Amino acid sequence: MSKSWCEKNNAKEPVDVRKGKENAATLKANGTGPFMLKSREPGIRTIFVPNPRYWTKVESNITEAVFTPIGNAATRVAALVSGDIDMMEPVPLQDIEKVSANPAIKLLQGPELRTIFLGMDQSRDELLYSSVKGKNPLKDKRVRQAFYQAIDENAIAKTVMRGAATPTALMVAPGINGFSKEQNTRLPYDTAAAKKLLADAGYPNGFEVGMNCPNDRYVNDAQICQAVAAMLARIDVKVNLMVETKATYFPKILSRETSFYLLGWTPASYDAHNPIFALLMSPGPSGRGQFNLGSYANKRVDELGPQIASELDQKKRDAMIAEVFKIHSDEVGHLPLHQQALAWGMKKNVDLVQLADNINLLKWVVVK
Structure with a gap:
């Protein structure tokens, strides 16, 4: 990261988000990956958009990705079933059968x-x-x-x-x-x-x-x-x-x-x-x-x-x-x-790659 940017934005020292600490680096900083941070509201939503300066072509066709934390498992499932969200993880174990039986949803499972x-x-x-x-x-x-x-x-x-x-x-x-x-x-x-x-x-x-x-x-x-x-x-x-x-x-x-x-x-x-x-x-x-x-x-x-x-x-x-x-x-x-085990649920028109480390890379997400 830029030293001058960190000094200007009071982000010279690293912070641990897991301990509830944030600074400009975690809230506003854009990296060098295929997507960049548009906005972040801790506990509410985080929005990413494609990075126009990324060094190579990506397979994804999404123009904006909104990550919304939904603490209640039943509410997450309901949001997917109703079509309010495109993808969720993890699918609760007790809801796997219900989600997999829905014709509008596909379930992706793996180790x-x-x-x-x-x-x-x-x-x-x-x-x-x-x-x-x-x-x-x-x-x-x-x-x-x-x-x-x-x-x-x-x-x-x-x-x-x-x-x-x-x-x-x-x-x-x-x-x-x-x-x-x-x-x-x-x-x-x-x-x-x-x-x-x-x-x-x-x-x-x-x-x-x-x-x-x-x-x-x-x-x-x-x-x-x-x-x-x-x-x-x-x-x-x-x-x-x-x-x-x-x-x-x-x-x-x-x-x-x-x-x-x-x-x-x-x-x-x-x-x-x-x-x-x-x-x-x-x-x-x-x-x-x-x-x-x-x-x-x-x-x-x-x-x-x-x-x-x-x-x-x-x-x-x-x-x-x-x-x-x-x-x-x-x-x-x-x-x-x-x-x-992993269990991800998504709309039928969403294609993505499920990695064993439980990371969903946006560069491989395609919405048909």
Whole structure:
């Protein structure tokens, strides 16, 4: 961006929109892509128009794209069915059959690269929100593994996600460079084993813990957390669920004011180094571990991260990625759940390309 423009418009410092902060760069700045920003009203609408100075021809024939956030899922579906909007995503799982049966609408479904997982505070000496005082039970691998084995992810995928999810043991999806099918085997669901692990760790009667969860960010996110809470109750872990909108949820967990939380991650680079750097390496300089909100830490993982970033030999690089994932899995650094599926609804006269990273590029949208 232009330095003089940033100085003139008081946009010299970057801001984090996820924390509710905006400046001229996020509200008015035009990039160099095929479309440029015409106007932006946060929470109301954002309008894009073709960039007449774009360097090459685009396939799209749209002259204006209006993005309107509609918080209520039923209202979004109604807007599509009535013809008030041309396209919406995601289509709620409970409405997929209804939308696909409408002759004026087409439904586009496919796998997504986003992995949904649970994180745990492994840094504090005492959990913020727990009945256990003076220590942090989540620092104990046995407790983390007990949580893992008490969660019936297959049941969540089948019932909560209505089959639109793929259970995973890894923090990356198939399609990501570095994904290993051989490592993608979940620990067995086993409440008896989970109870024994808790007892061995010194918690034969379980304990209470707070859990943070959004209700409007991921597919059926609040319902996933409710299911997890019910499953953990079977091993005498009482989960005090704190569910809230993403507008307040993310500022809270990004400041690490959490003991137990749900998060989703899509590697924008389609490469395993992305989540390794952001989620698995310990928090450090230059954004390292920025979304490792429970501060999971392993010295060897921190050593391998930079090596993976610079290694050009594919075989050596894949071996290092596999080593990181093995360490992380063995230590139960996080609790991976599943990759959610994509479901987009649009009018019959709209053609577009559905990418596995859930990005709809306007340059490929054609209205017939």
